[in-house]
Amino acid sequence: MFPEYDVLVVGAGHAGCEAAHAAAQMGAKVLLFTMDMTKVGQMSCNPAMGGVAKGQIVREIDALGGMSGIVSDKTMIQFRMLNRSKGAAMWSPRCQSDRARFAEEWRLTLERNPNIDFWQDMVVGMLIEGGKAVGVKTGMGQEIRGKSVVLTSGTFMNGIIHIGEKQFGGGRIGEKGSYGITEQLVTFGFEAGRMKTGTPPRIDGRTINYAIIEEQFGDENPSKFSYMDTPALTKQRSCFITYTNEKVHEILKTGFEKSPMFQGRIQGLGPRYCPSIEDKINRFADRDRHQIFIEPEGWDTVEVYINGFSTSLPDDVQFKALQCIEGLENAKMFRPGYAIEYDYFPPNQLKLTLETQLIENLYFAGQINGTTGYEEAACQGLMAGINACLKVQEKAPLILKRSDAYIGVLIDDLVNKGTDEPYRMFTSRAEYRIILRQDNADIRLTPLGYAIGLATEERYARMQEKQAKSEQLIKEIAQLKVKPDDINLKLAEMNSAQIREKSPIGLLLKRPELDLATLRKMHESIDNLLQDYDLEAQEQAEIFVKYETYIEKEQRMAEKLSELEDFRIPANFDYDRVKALSNEGLQKMKKVRPETIGQATRISGVSASDVQILLIYLGR
Ligand SMILES: Cc1cc2nc3c(=O)[nH]c(=O)nc-3n(C[C@H](O)[C@H](O)[C@H](O)COP(=O)(O)OP(=O)(O)OC[C@H]3O[C@@H](n4cnc5c(N)ncnc54)[C@H](O)[C@@H]3O)c2cc1C
Structure with missing residues (x-):
């Protein structure tokens, strides 16, 4: 029933969609697994793409030949270039998206590609032979073979949803969680952990008093993400701004004793830079109000997203508090906010290609690697899809340096530093911000995308x-x-x-x-x-x-460092033979197995003298 595929992609979220598209576009036969075909490219949380540093990533994905930029352009309802008043390095494109059309556009994009087949079922385990991934097992009992597997399971693995004292299994609200993979991979020596994230309630826009709150318009001359000829935005929908107040905070506090976060029912760490409203009230007790963005979910829908009000407090408390916010006095809720806990694999178990160190031909991309955000997930999916395909084609991998792209910074950080809290991209993580601008991503990356057969002529x-x-x-x-x-x-x-x-x-x-x-x-x-x-x-x-x-x-600095980046350490190098290495340096390098001296310099715990010693040992 199934031919042998080149690349099996598990999961059709932002990472999975980019991975499947990239590999297929480069000539691989791809099978994309998802638990629900109606949720391909689903935006689990905010209906928006881009933003500070994230917008640069979308431009980079586009420049390489990925699709997130094009899908965003075709489905956006508002566009703003953030930080225009600052230097060009800080300009960051961001759009509000039509959630339903975004997902539909992704599905159509993938369906148009003859190299992609689809299979709707839960993958429950990997087929592993001789230390190599050779396929997957599905919930319905099929064993489907492929030369490589890209796992992009997002927030689904052993997902538990929390709303006040209620908790139930799920990968997103209304969707099943996925089970089996973590347990199997742990038996192969993988380390797994738990993280959490949360989302705000959605409300009925017809019940909002827009007349008394501040309107936020899109840019007068909206730009876009893609370097290709995508349609210009000719009309836009506004967002609105309102604020919480002391009464809202008092009501929210009445739910604290049932809060899964404060009562310790949630173990995993959440995104520090995207705290829940209860977390904000608790941590910043001196603040008497917090900003709330009211964001439409699409062109035609009345559903709105309450950005800044992420919460897992009991639903009746959420509802009461919302109704005390200016403009929301008569608000009706479509669904409450919730938190979700899920499994991830600490990413220092990966190579820079996103292939796992333990199992050959198995790649991880997206939230499974401890990141948060669509853009962070999409760019990892893109790179995993590219590298899985290049390996099948017996070609050299594509590894982006920190001076090439934010994508390079992200993967380098994950692999070398790991992360124990949800990782999101910031401009401050990049040391070459003036080079890594949103306007020149095509000049930086399109030649690379073209050389591997992804970016078109x-x-x-x-x-x-x-x-x-x-x-x-x-x-x-x-x-x-x-x-x-x-x-x-x-x-x-x-x-x-x-x-x-x-x-x-x-x-x-x-x-x-x-x-x-x-x-x-x-x-x-x-x-x-x-x-x-x-x-x-x-x-x-x-x-x-x-x-x-x-x-x-910056270019001179990058060139200088690239000498170290290009100095390769043999894959089977025996660090134990280098007696002078510090104990910590030795352990860390044995764990990460850096591919180059440049990578070794960035592993936390590896000192400058460890690097010097290694260089001398390697004949420099
Ligand atoms: C409640 C919630 C709140 C969030 N809040 C934020 C936020 O505030 N800010 C932010 O930046 N990001 C937030 N996110 C994260 C954002 O949604 C993710 O970063 C992004 O969607 C990750 O993309 P992904 O492709 O890795 O996984 P996902 O988008 O989660 O997609 C996973 C895909 O894998 C499929 N899948 C999973 N397991 C299996 C299996 N075993 N077999 C077959 N298919 C499988 C699923 O069906 C789905 O298609 C939130 C997510 C959730 C759920």
Whole structure:
């Protein structure tokens, strides 16, 4: 009934969808397992993609040839470029999505790919022979073989849902949990742990008094995620902002004695940066209000998501508290918030390809690795799908460095540092923030995606054209000069210092108060020059000229470090033979088995002198 597949993907969440798509697009025969075909690409929590650092990840996925950006563009209902007032390194795209259409678009995308088959059932275990994954067992009893397995089970493994004192098994509300895999893998030597996350109640938008709360509009000229020709957003839905108050806090406190978190029924650690409302009230007792974003769930639905009000308190307490929030006095609840506890595998059991160290051809991606968030999951799925396929094709793996992409930072952090609380991406985790911008992800990554057969010819050609155009514009900006008489009056109007001699506009552009849009209004020759360039090329050129010194400095640092990154440690290297290593360094390196000296430097517990000793031992 089943042919032998190249890649079996278990789970059709954000990680599983990207993994299946990437491997199939690169030529692998893929079978995608999910427990519920109507929930492919389901957004379990907030109907939104992107945000600070996460938006950069979506752009990177897109640049490599993944689909999250395209699916987001086709289904968004609002777009905002966050941090526009800060430097370009901080600009972060974010959209509100239509939850139902997002999932539908993902399913259609996968169904259009002839290399992907689907099977709806629970996978209950792996088929493992001679230390290698060779397939999976399903709940209905099939044994289905494949050359590699990508496990992306999200919040489902041994999932327990908590609402006040009620607790029941499930992977998400209304969906079964999945059972069997953790127990089996533990017998093979894997270490497993528990984490938790939570979600807010959803309410009926028809019962909200929008007239008395603050409206938050999308951007006037909304941008998008994909570098491809996805449809522009022509109309948008607004979000709204309101606040909790002391009365709300008092009501919520009445539920604390039934709180699964405070009463110790939840053991797993939750996302520190995404605390529940009860956690916020408890931890920040001096704050008399907390901000709440009211976010529509789609174009047509009246359901709204109460961002900032994640809770697992009893449902009647949630309801009473909600009705004391300004604008929500008559709110009706569609469903209560809840917390979920689930199994994960500490990610320092992985290689940088996301293949497990213990079982060959078995890959883990997404929430199973201790991360939180759609974007974090999607990019791991993408990389696991790519690497599973490359291995089947007997080609070299694709490993992104920390200086290549936020995706590289994320995987490097997970594998080398591990995580015991849900890991989410922040710009502060990246040391090369000026290089890893949202605007240049295509220039950084599309050549890599193209080389492995994932990014299409069209995508590659677009990137090349953008790069050529922006380089040309940078040259022209350096050459085009303006005379003091032509521009000084206009500069004075902008409170910008006068020029004394004919100066290239590149020099003026470096001033913080000036940008290309302003300069083109100051002098006809600048306007004429820019007529030949589209907005993307202008943005690239402007960012490069403004941040040239910083960009070059980071690039020099990255190049220096890349010598260490490229210095490989033999896969079977016997660390016990290096007697001078510190005990901690020895144990950590034996556990992580770094592939390069660069990776060894980032393992917590490995000291600089351990690295020196290793270098000497390896002949450097
Ligand atoms: C209640 C809740 C609250 C959350 N809150 C936040 C938040 O505030 N912020 C945030 O960033 N993220 C939050 N998340 C996390 C976010 O949903 C996940 O990070 C993201 O969905 C993970 O993607 P994934 O692909 O790893 O797994 P999921 O999206 O969970 O998908 C898992 C998939 O695997 C399938 N599956 C599981 N086990 C099996 C099996 N054995 N056999 C076959 N199929 C299987 C499931 O059917 C599903 O399709 C929350 C999630 C939940 C459930």
